[in-house]
Amino acid sequence: MKYSCVELNDLPDEILLIIFKKLNNLEVLYSFQGFNERFNKIIHDSIFTSRLSFPRLSFKKCIKKFSSDIILNRFCSQILPTIRTKIKWLDLESESMRNILDAADYPNLYALGLYNIEEETAKCLFTDERLSTSIFKNQITTLIISIDPDKDELYTMKNICNHIFTVFINLTHLTFYDAAYENNVRLLFDVPFPTFSSSSLLVLKVKVQTFDVCLYILDGRFEQLHTLDIELANLFPPLEEIENQRKLPNLKYFVLCCMLQTSSYDELILPLIYRMSNLEELGLSFTTFVDDAFIDGNNLKQNILNQMSQLKQFIFDIRSFMCINNEMKLPSKEDIQQTFTDLQYTKIISCVDYFRDYRQGLCHIYSYPFLMRRFEDITNNFPGGLYPYVRVVSLYDEHPFEHEFFIRISQSFPYRFHVWKN
Known part of the structure; x- marks a missing residue:
């Protein structure tokens, strides 16, 4: 079997554009600016230069x-x-x-x-x-x-x-x-x-x-x-x-x-x-x-x-x-x-909790999909769901949070977030 060696410069413009789009545009500009006239034309496209x-x-x-x-x-x-x-x-x-x-x-x-x-x-x-x-x-x-x-x-x-x-x-x-x-x-x-x-x-x-x-x-x-x-x-x-x-x-x-x-x-x-x-x-x-x-x-x-x-x-x-x-x-x-x-x-979505020790009730109502960056006062009754925009969460309950609860939390907030307990 013969192996062919294809260099980056051998690829058509369409393929190069697809590759470069997956990279950070500043890195593309720094790496290929001045490489040759063809590359300059590609990387000077508005996709890489407008912002x-x-x-x-x-x-x-x-x-x-x-x-x-x-x-x-x-x-x-x-x-x-x-x-x-x-x-x-x-x-x-x-x-x-x-x-x-x-x-x-x-x-x-x-x-x-x-x-x-x-x-x-x-x-x-x-x-x-x-x-x-x-x-x-x-x-x-x-x-x-x-x-x-x-x-x-x-x-x-x-x-x-x-x-x-x-x-x-x-x-x-x-x-x-x-x-x-x-x-x-x-x-x-x-x-x-x-x-x-x-x-x-x-x-x-x-x-x-x-x-x-x-x-x-x-x-x-x-x-x-x-x-x-x-x-x-x-x-x-x-x-x-x-x-x-x-x-x-x-x-x-x-x-x-x-x-x-x-x-x-x-x-x-x-x-x-x-x-x-x-x-x-x-x-x-x-x-x-x-x-x-x-x-x-x-x-x-x-x-x-x-x-x-x-x-x-x-x-x-x-x-x-x-x-x-x-x-x-x-x-x-x-x-x-x-x-x-x-x-x-x-x-x-509605959530209602009653904390007898605190003599306190909490009603949490929110529209879904949830578009806020913070999700406050999560209790053990948290209903789950997907919250891709949330970056900060807080926990609030008179009962301890168990391992299964945190598994549910990690599935509902898939992106990196900061959590604290009230």
Whole structure:
């Protein structure tokens, strides 16, 4: 039998394209740039050049994809100047962002991701005369800011936000949060709240510390905003009076997630939603204390769905805790599930647990497929299922968790996740 030796250069363009698509595009560019004219034509396709992501997202933070300065220097001196007109999106980490932005002019760049950024780094970058008067001012419409989660000091982001809305005057999409799923670095602001605003911003995704910031964001400073995805650390009534009556007719998509337990569902969450008369998509994720009845399908229909005539999609993950005594008539899982029989939006899963030692009841209702990144207060009655987006889970029960339970957990959460027990 004769053996033939086929080299990479012998393969047709179609096969090479299939192979290269399975590789990281930065590695493809670094390995084959300048190999020959044919390879240059293939790897300069928009598949490999339109978005370049230099950081790599780990579970805790974004890290440098290439540790060698030699690799970065070659990108800056040889590769980026060659493909500069094809680049539309750059994801950069703090150490190398300045070198990459200075390596070439990028006439078609419209999106920028800045990861692990520090406050001083951001200020220097946003006040750079060349960048701020050209790329930042005229081209960038999509911006991602990710805070360095390793810093211990509290972040006062007022100045950064002021620079963002002063420099990026055509900004339509802003994502502002830390890179780590479980990290609690959030936007903090001095009092009084800063006066930044934008007449062009359409989409805002942000992690903040308090409900006050949410109210300030919706006080009219972003008049064209149609999408707000906000994660709160806590949900308490504001310490001072904040504009909270303005209707929000342009807001069509709203997601509110609160990390800590609250008792302000009726007082804060519902009045905020009622300001959004034209809302088409709504997402809610929170844990609340209730006095005498769990939040169930009847509650959601009466307080939310019947109030929102334009709503087309409703996803939620709601846990309600209630103190119990021996005289109470306690609803079962079947009773709670029955309240969702005529809900048209999606499949609903209900879980009900009673902890006699704690004198406490827990009702967990959520839409499925489950789209949230966190799954809180899993008990031994966890029904299973597949939760591909979840990265953080917590356990809560007065009874011990057995081996079979963790097997079920590992099957339901197939991707790497962080778990803790309350």
